[in-house]
Amino acid sequence: MAIILGDNQYGKAENRVVRIYRDSARHEIRDLNVSTALRGPFQPAYLEGNQTNVLPTDTQKNTAFAFAKSKGVEAIEAFGLELARHFVHDVDPVEGARIEIEEYAWERAVVDGVEHDHTWLRKGQEIRTAAITVDASGEYVVGGLKDLVLLKSTGSEFAGFLTDEYTTLQETHDRVMATSLVAQWRFTSTDVDWDDVYAGIKRIMVKEFATLQSLALQQTLWHMGRAVLEAYPFIAEVKLKAPNKHHFVVDLSPFELENPGEVFIAADRPYGLIEATVLRDDAPPAGDAWRISAGLA
Structure with missing residues (x-):
C-alpha cells in the first residue's frame, strides 16, 4: 500500500474588496468578498515544505485589490475572469485558478425625496455569487x-x-x-x-x-x-x-x-x-x- 497526495489547491479566502468610483459627484459602489485558489505542481510544498512554486496567498490578496483599481469592478463574473486569466497565463507554474465571489448589494439613500450621491443603505435581499475556473481545459463561469x-x-x-x-x-x-x-x-x-x-x-x-x-x-x-x-x-x-x-x-x-x-x-x-x-x-x-x-x- 502507498499513501499519496490527492487533489490540492491553495489560496486566499474572503478578501473584502470594496470599490468606490469617484469619477463624478455621483459615486458608485461595488462590495465584494473574493476568494482565490490556485492549482498546479504544488506537491513539493505539501510533501517537503518546498515553497519554490508557491505564489503566496498574500500576493493573491494584493492582486485582487490591485485589479479592483486597474481593471475595475463591473460585473463580478468579468472581474473573476480577469483574475483567473492573470494567475493562469501570467504566473508560472500556475495551471488552474478558481475565483469565488460574493457581492453585497447597496441602494442609494433617499434624502428629501432625492437619491443621495454618496450614501447607501445595505439591501437586505439575496447575495449574488460567481465562481470562475480557468485551466488548460477551458474557461468556466458559474x-x-x-x-x-x-x-x-x-x-x-x-x-x-x-x-x-x-x-x-x-x-x-x-x-x-x-x-x-x-x-x-x-x-x-x-x-x-x-x-x-x-x-x-x-x-x-x-x-x-x-x-x-x-x-x-x-x-x-x-x-x-x-x-x-x-x-x-x-x-x-x-x-x-x-x-x-x-x-x-x-x-x-x-x-x-x-x-x-x-x-x-x-x-x-x-x-x-x-x-x-x-x-x-x-x-x-x-x-x-x-x-x-x-x-x-
Missing part, C-alpha cells in the same frame, strides 16, 4: 445567488405522499411555502451581458415561485430551472438548493379562537432540504466548473 428568501401564503400543496407507521404529517392543499433559495447556473460562453442576465434569471425564478400552483417544492425547483434554460440558450445547467422553511398553523382553540390559516409559527429547524440539477441533455462537459475552493459560490 453565476448564482443565495439567501433569496421567498414566501407565498397560498398556492402550495403537499398530498398523496408515501406513509408508514411513523408518518404523522397531514395532507394539505393550501399551505404557506417559504424558502431561502440557493441557485447556480453554468454558462457555455463568456460573451455575456452578466448584469442583465442575472436580473433576468432572478425575475424568472421569482415568477415561477409565485405563479405555479405547486404540488411540492420539488416541482417548483424543476419549473424554475427549466424556465431559465428555455430563456437563455447559453446556460448549460442550473443547480438549485431550497430549504423548506416550514410554517405551521398554531392551535388557538384553547383560547376559544378560530385560526383558518392566519396565524403560524415559523420553525427554523429541522427543515426539509430539496436539491435539484436541471440541465440540457446536450450540455457540454463541466470540467472543473463545480470544483469548489472556499465554497462561497
